[in-house]
Amino acid sequence: MNRLSKAFQNRKRELLMTFTVAGDPDYSISREIIKALEKGGADIIELGLPFSDPVADGPVIQQADQRALESGMNTDRFFDLVRDIRKDSEIPLVVLTYTNLILQRGIQSFYQDAADAGIDAVVVADLPYEEAASFIVAAEKAGIAPVMMVSTTTSKERLFKILTVKSGFIYLVAALGVTGVRQATDPQARELLSEIKKQSNIPVAPGFGISDRTQVMEWGKAGADAVIVGSALVKTIEGGLQDPDSLIPAVTSFVQSLKG
Template sequence: MKTGKEQIETVFIANKNPLLVAFTVAGDPDYETSLNIIREMAASGADIIELGLPFSDPVADGPVIQCADIRAMDAGMNTDRLFDLVRDFRADNETPVVILTYANLLIRRGISRFYADAAAAGVNGVVIADVPFEESDPFTRAAKESGIAPIMMVSPTTTEERITEIVSKAAGFIYLVAVMGVTGARTGVEHSAIDLLKRVKAKTSVPVAPGFGISTPEQVQEWAKQGADAVIVGSAIVRRIEEHIGDPHAIITAVGEYIRNLKQA
């Protein structure tokens, strides 16, 4: 049986075109609707599902995802329920699942226990948005012990020396922060981010996936043209959930249509 890390690697190997990584906040706006959103994203063409574990101080996230975190926590989402959600999704779907979270949530549970529980639930990779490379050893060690990909982040301010160190520990894919600041839709693609993509890819064979600020089919096409191995889309999906709060059917329809448009691009 393949480990979670190996399952992510297999998906990249099996696809010639860049992958689509689709993000939503786990439990937003409620457990049942969130599960149906995740299923719809996979059915509509998302190659990897990224689930945000709601947190009270999500320093990397903009207002759209912050509001989704609040909705999810108000509806009862927590770490245990996140793993329940992944298990329920895994009952009929093998699409890789990556968790985006913050260090305090892992430390509170116990780092090794978090990764062991994540692997048992069917999680393939974990991104920790607020752990600097220099403090990442306990997390990457526990991830590898559990067969989970420790997905590392690089940004336009990352030095060449730190890029070299980061890619030496990364697995699954490398999360390239494509804009300065927090998550949220932007227009266009920044030249500095394209330059970063090329610098990172020159140092590693691990796939590189830009995220932050990607929301349109045109941006997806531009990243594909520049050689990205995947693109990560989050806030624009969460915005569609927010726009249809109170109407689960409309949420599912809007998210599915949006994912299909991005996948076609």
């Protein structure tokens, strides 16, 4: 049982999963941001591995990816950052990445390097279930939890197949389109959450469009095991770039407000 599964097993209420792009705006500040996320109350941290063409992400995260890439972040540096985090933290770490970055390193090498660095689970944003077999095998061999994504457009037949994978959690795309702040939760997405919970005991974590404590609570009441907040947090980071002294306190305060 790894750090992620322990967190889900021991939870008393919905867990808070916060997302940040690794290396945004640079390596050292990114490390301080990750510390602030944990200090603010995050239960799980999802780290975006910067990619030049993040098709699932909206403008806020795209810009964060660009800042990170321009600062020199790459896959090797990403694993260095994870090893730095692991020197003094046992918080569950999830990497969100894209297929090309894994293929470039080699599927087995990527998952083994991720495990050796201290990653607990991997989400591949543009990997369809039908092409995921070799990625899932490599993840399981390395002792890493694969994470499958579903949305309201997922057919019942396909959902049934996805739920046969021993996922660390199901990433429920709570709003169609790319990442970004939304003003309300989607009733169809809540229905999908309910359907998954009926069919499986795999933890479910909605993400996309969730930006404040009210929405976190709505998803918790709907039965979510964890709730993912990304773009709103990355926007907070972006807003603090002009005043570095305020950046870390702003991140900590925002996470505390989400945690309630």
